[in-house]
Amino acid sequence: MSEKTLLLRANDISIVFGGLKAVSDFNLELYKGELIGLIGPNGAGKTTVFNMLSGVYTPTSGTITFVDKSGTLRIINKKSPAQLNRLGIARTFQNIRLFSSLSVADNIKIALHQQRKVNPLDVLFRLPRYHKDEERMEEKAMMLLKLFHLESKAGELAKNLPYGEQRKLEICRALAASPELLLLDEPAAGMNDQETHELMEMIAFIRKEFNLTVLLIEHDMKLVMGICERLLVLNYGRVIASGTPSEIQSNEEVITAYLGSGYKKEAE
Numbered sequence: 001m002s003e004k005t006l007l008l009r010a011n012d013i014s015i016v017f018g019g020l021k022a023v024s025d026f027n028l029e030l031y032k033g034e035l036i037g038l039i040g041p042n043g044a045g046k047t048t049v050f051n052m053l054s055g056v057y058t059p060t061s062g063t064i065t066f067v068d069k070s071g072t073l074r075i076i077n078k079k080s081p082a083q084l085n086r087l088g089i090a091r092t093f094q095n096i097r098l099f100s101s102l103s104v105a106d107n108i109k110i111a112l113h114q115q116r117k118v119n120p121l122d123v124l125f126r127l128p129r130y131h132k133d134e135e136r137m138e139e140k141a142m143m144l145l146k147l148f149h150l151e152s153k154a155g156e157l158a159k160n161l162p163y164g165e166q167r168k169l170e171i172c173r174a175l176a177a178s179p180e181l182l183l184l185d186e187p188a189a190g191m192n193d194q195e196t197h198e199l200m201e202m203i204a205f206i207r208k209e210f211n212l213t214v215l216l217i218e219h220d221m222k223l224v225m226g227i228c229e230r231l232l233v234l235n236y237g238r239v240i241a242s243g244t245p246s247e248i249q250s251n252e253e254v255i256t257a258y259l260g261s262g263y264k265k266e267a268e
């Protein structure tokens with residue numbers, strides 16, 4: 001078996017809001033190519049962890065290190081979301097955040113802006129390099145949309161897409177940044193069983209296709225247990241268990257705090 005390569009480490013990170021410790025001494029090691037789930041009851045601190053890892057919040061204490069696209073190990077505690085995006089961390093949100101009044105294709109093109117090769121003069125005077133760059137962005141956007149079977153919707157306004165397709169578009173937009181680490185915050189929220197099943201297949205596909213490391217928050221246990229290799233369980237801002245899906249399913253503390261006795265019977 002090949003040696004695992006560390007991508008991100010969170011070492012005893014905590015955050016305090018108005019005297020309340022929302023997350024306490026959280027530890028995580030993510031290795032390249034892993035697909036890991038972060039689960040727990042509502043209010044357990046899962047999205048707060050995501051916000052610290054993606055630069056939305058700065059931890060009150062602790063250290064986050066990340067190996068960026070160039071292979072450089074960096075301390076990223078105080079990096080902004082835009083800086084982290086350039087380094088190789090992309091995320092989606094629990095509540096969909098699209099440019100709803102722009103087209104599906106334009107949503108992707110905006111996310112591709114870091115890959116543009118033009119200067120202000122090219123744009124101002126519509127020089128040949130500008131047109132060539134526009135064609136390149138269009139091709140990249142359509143390639144990504146095709147992977148998600150959204151190419152036929154490229155000209156539609158994002159707000160007119162069905163809910164499940166808006167979720168796909170948000171993930172597609174995150175991938176446009178060519179990340180090393182993809183953070184998915186409740187990607188199946190609001191989806192029906194069929195859409196959730198398709199999402200499960202899609203996450204497995206993009207992980208392999210883009211050579212990604214994926215960390216996701218999800219309440220749909222069928223999705224989590226079906227695709228995640230390892231799970232961390234948060235409760236009241238602390239990790240109460242970690243392990244394989246089968247280990248988590250039989251963990252009495254997790255059953256009591258989150259899954260419930262009915263889940264154990266169903267699993268059996």
